Amino acid sequence: MIWVNQLRQTVPPSSISDVGWILIYTGEIPHEMGNLLSLEKLWIQNTGLTGVIPHEIGNLSNLETLVFQFHSLRGPIPATIFNISTLQLISLMGNHFSGSLPSSIGLMVPNLEGLYLGINNLNGLILDSISNASKLAILDLANNMFTGSIPNSLGNFRLLEDLNLQVNNFTCESSSSPELSFLASLTNCKHLRTLWISDNPLNAILPTSIRNLSTSLESIIANSCGIKGNVPIEIGNLSNLATLHLGDNDLIGFIPTTVRGLQKLQILGLWNNKIQGSIPSELCHLPRLGWLRFSKNELSGPVPACLGNISSLRNLYLDSNKFTSIVPTSLGSLKDLLEFNLSSNSLSGHLPPEIASLKVVTLIDLSMNQISGNIPSTIGSLQYLINLSLAHNLLQGPIPDSFGGLLSLEFLDLSNNNLSGVIPKSLEALFHLNYFNVSFNRLSGEIPSK
Template sequence: MEKTRFLFSIAVLVVHYHMTCTAKTLINITTDQSALFALKANIKSDPHDILAKNWSAATSVCDWAGVKCGARHQRVRALNISNMALQGTIPPHLGNLSFLVSLDISGNRFSGHLPKELVNLRRLKLMNLKSNNFNGGLPSWLIALSQLEHLLLANNGFTGSIPSTIFNISSLQNIDFSMNSLSGNLPMDMCNHLPKLERLNLSFSELNGQIPSTMHKCSGLQFLSLEMSRFTGPIPPEICNLTMLKELFLGVNYLKGEIPREIGNLHSLEKLNMVQNHFTGLIPSSFSNITSLKQLNLGNNSLTGGIPKEIGDLKLEQLLLHFNYLTGPIPAAIFNISTLRTQFSLLNNHLSGNLPSNIGHSLPNLQRLILQENNLTGVIPHSISNASNLITLALSENMFTGSIPHSLGKLGRLKNLYLSENNLGSDSSSPELSFLTSLTNCRHLKNLWLGKNPLNGKFPISIGNFSTSLQYFEATSSGIKGNIPTGIGNLSNLVFLYLYENELTGLIPTTIKELGKLQRLYLDDNRIQGSIPLDLCHLLNLGELGLSGNGLFGPVPACLGNVTSLIYLFLDSNRLTSTIPATLWNLKNLLILSSSSNFLSGYLPSEIGSLKVATQIDLSMNQFTGNIPSTIGGLQDLTYFSLANNRLQGPIPDIFRSMVGLESLDLSHNNLSGVIPRSLETLRYLKYFNVSFNRLRGEIPTRGPFANFTNQSFMLNEALCGAP
């Protein structure tokens, strides 16, 4: 009997304990549910209806989307509602999720300040708020989250300095505050309490001051990025004691001084970026000690001396030394880095010497070779074709000689070829530019720049066989002769066509109309004949048209007024006749109109005032008659205006005073009469003024810009008097 009573008592206690625990669990899970409902209530936009449809009292919180509960206490342990395009704010109730270990709301549009109640998330190890619109200062209460391992606040609108207390959270392994507007200096003792820190990203900020010399105390660092900020001063040599560092990004700052030779101590380093600072001195040869290095970017600095040959011992995939003051030959060992893959750039230095004859054999994986703007000489080696992965070959602005090798046509992946401004020619055995025929095999070619070379040949008919991928074709100032082949019309994706300053003859081919995507066409300073073809009027995307300095004759096509995208129109120095068509004044976006040195005639229409955004108009050296229309006062953006050497009559309109930005006004060699309006004295930017060879009379204005003009501006008029 006693035994039965004892067992009954035990059973009652068990049931009571179970009921108590169940009630407590229900209370706690209700607390979690209330916190999440408060978050849901603060969501203003849920475009995918994820929370609207899923977070319901009809189901357990632990079954909600993005929610995970612990098996033991059935409390919310993880909340992941990242990348759901949610918009709203964080309620203070979220701080009641006291068992929360992981919080990830990244990739949304949450805004406002972080509520201080989040200080209660004492178990939190991951806080990922990246890519939202949070603002205000970083909260100092973060120090209370003593178990935090990952603090990711990147790409928000946080401002102010970083509270020094954050660097006292000794459990931190990953800090990412990049892409905010944080400012101020980093505390010198920031690494005194971060023994576990592996990643520190403070890039894209307004942080300034010097890099703390004690940074080496974060001895476990593997990733350090301070790029795109405002750090100044030298690189502290102590930073080179971070022997576990794999990636170091210091680019686009105001760092200066020499690169410390201790840099060679970073034996684990794989990526190093110091681009766009103010580093001076030599490139340390100790880089050769970093045998793990794959990417090295020292571009846009003021480094001098030669390239250390020891760098050739590395197994680099990317080497960028562009925009420095490096001199001497490129060490042969550099061209033997067969691992170079993504890019090798020495752009804009003072390097000299020849390219090795086996260059293509030793760089089989390279995609971009950029050596332009140096003093390199010799020929382009035929072996370059063995670098079969080349996408970009940039050799412009050097002193290369010889023929452009036909073997370039074997570069099947080539997209960008820059050979301009050298001393390159074509195969002398043919009057045609035969290398162009070989380049038609490059079916992915997009950019072809050949200008300012003594090519001295004719375009082959095969130019029409270029791939339709070609978008930019430049062959200016190269002594190119003959006609423009009709096959040019096959290049249907051409955007820019620059052929000015050559010896091209014949007509503009009618097939030009097939270039429907063309935005810039420059055929200036050739010997092209015939009339301006109506086919140009089909180029409805054309923004810039240069036909000056040819032998074109006949009228300006009225249909050019339909090419409303035109902003630059150069027709000067031809033999064009008749009047300027009225439709041309409909080009509302026209910035520059130059039709000087032709035989255009007729009155200047009042519609000239419709060119509201024009900055330069030159109608000089034609046969225009009549008065200057008063509507020119509407050309308030005009800086250059010339009507010189025409047959214009009547007075100088007083309305010129409205052209407040005018810097140059030439009305010389006409039959203008009357006085020079004193209102022109208000044109404070006017630097050049010429009304000589007219029939003007009266007193010359003396104030404003007229105080600086000489007799040359007023000579041979009828009765001008006074200064100068």
């Protein structure tokens, strides 16, 4: 066994023989390593290896684990690696490998369970031959330059658990259907837990067959893919889903009421789409939801008061929409809320004093609305608040003297309101404050100095 992590020791190639373990060095991988015919595990990470992987590695006929990750290795991946039938794990991630995948990939590795090739410079297509590695449970090709369609043959991985294809150049090249057809093939993968395809120019529609994906599925991350059409109502069938990211796409239509079926959902991101309508009350029945981001859509109507019933909520982003009515007083019930952004909407009415109940909140942004009335003095009790923006509203009256109690405050923007009176001297106690803007108000007197 060879297992090295962050080691810097040089071993002359002449000393390498058929032994159970050695200490490997920074520099190039010696060709003589191919002589270690009894070697079963070769794990070397983050030691600064350079050069190429010698094709003699393919001589290690008993090798079960091959890990050369987080080095500066380059060149193509030797095809001989994929002739080692005993291999169970291959990880070459975090290098500078280039070129396409070997044409024989998958044909001679019947025991392969994990293939990690992410964070390299690989290109070309994913070949159908890869699906012959029938025991594969984890496939990570993220952060490369692969092109072409995501092949339907991935559905042959009946034991597949984790699929990561993020940050490539995959497209949907089917002329017969605008849908992501490979998702239909993945319905054969009954053990699938994670499906990550973000940052690929797929430009297609989510198929209704998404309802047949594995009931084990816990995470879908598909941001920045050019996904079009509606969020399918069938999404509610994925009852084990904990993370759903569909942000920065071209989705239209409404948030389906079937989201109520996602009872284990913790993270929901639909930001930067063209989704319309109101937030369905069904969303308020997700007992584990902790992170909700609907920023930059076309959502309208009132901010649902029932959001205050989601006691698990930590981050709430509803900014840059078309919400109207008031800031619900019920949001004060979210005792563990950390970040709260309703900026760039058309909210009116007064700031509810119940905001002071958000004892651990670090960010409040209600800027770019039509909120009027006085700033509640109770906000001054939020000792953990770091960022507060109430800019571009219709607020009036004085800046509360209690703001001197915002001891963690770093950013304060009250500009473009109708505030009057003097700037409280108590603000001199805010030692962490590095941005302070009260311009375009009707304030008088001196600016307090620290």
